[in-house]
Amino acid sequence: GQNIDQPTEMTATEGAIVQINCTYQTSGFNGLFWYQQHAGEAPTFLSYNVLDGLEEKGRFSSFLSRSKGYSYLLLKELQMKDSASYLCAVLDSNYQLIWGAGTKLIIKP
Amino acid sequence: NAGVTQTPKFRILKIGQSMTLQCAQDMNHNYMYWYRQDPGMGLKLIYYSVGAGITDKGEVPNGYNVSRSTTEDFPLRLELAAPSQTSVYFCATQRLAGGADTQYFGPGTRLTVL
Numbered sequence: 547g548q549n550i551d552q553p554t555e556m557t558a559t560e561g562a563i564v565q566i567n568c569t570y571q572t573s574g575f576n577g578l579f580w581y582q583q584h585a586g587e588a589p590t591f592l593s594y595n596v597l598d599g600l601e602e603k604g605r606f607s608s609f610l611s612r613s614k615g616y617s618y619l620l621l622k623e624l625q626m627k628d629s630a631s632y633l634c635a636v637l638d639s640n641y642q643l644i645w646g647a648g649t650k651l652i653i654k655p
Numbered sequence: 656n657a658g659v660t661q662t663p664k665f666r667i668l669k670i671g672q673s674m675t676l677q678c679a680q681d682m683n684h685n686y687m688y689w690y691r692q693d694p695g696m697g698l699k700l701i702y703y704s705v706g707a708g709i710t711d712k713g714e715v716p717n718g719y720n721v722s723r724s725t726t727e728d729f730p731l732r733l734e735l736a737a738p739s740q741t742s743v744y745f746c747a748t749q750r751l752a753g754g755a756d757t758q759y760f761g762p763g764t765r766l767t768v769l
Contacts, residue, residue: 550697554695577755579757587762587763588745588760588761588762588763589698589745589760590760591757591758591759594755594757596755633697633698635697635698641752642700642703642713643698643700643758645697645698645699646697647695647696647697648695648697
């Protein structure tokens, strides 16, 4: 079966750095997405990786290793508004998105 | 430009009732999706459509039906509502199915079946 694993919850301090990991086992791979979802709201796009390596976009970076079935989202200079769930999703061989359950990130002052 | 709109925002149904969740988009995207999200769970694909007149089942289609008569609209029909269908329902659109093209989500419909 297809499986995406992420930690359920993480806590970090305002101004710090946090890394959210995602491991996947899917039938085929056509890219990996990270989405942010604030409580009670819809997911919004953060990043897309299809090749190995690091993609940097402001305070957020995303890394992919296809051989290891592994990705992480790195958030720097954490702000209170970063408190949200972060969803990892893999585009499988049928171009369907397979979603992880999400990691709830709690930021403390 | 409204993007993706969903109605209603909230709804309470009794067991056995039926309803239609509306989804409309003004981005001229061919691909549209219906997901459900249960608390603490990832999104599960119910149905999707690659264009007007074409629909297909996703991972959890039982108890639901869809139609796509126009590019803009993709309604989701619940027949004989059951408590297991209590969830948040998201509609999403996408310009292309592959590559870096992201999905754009509507604000969601929160459905409770009692």
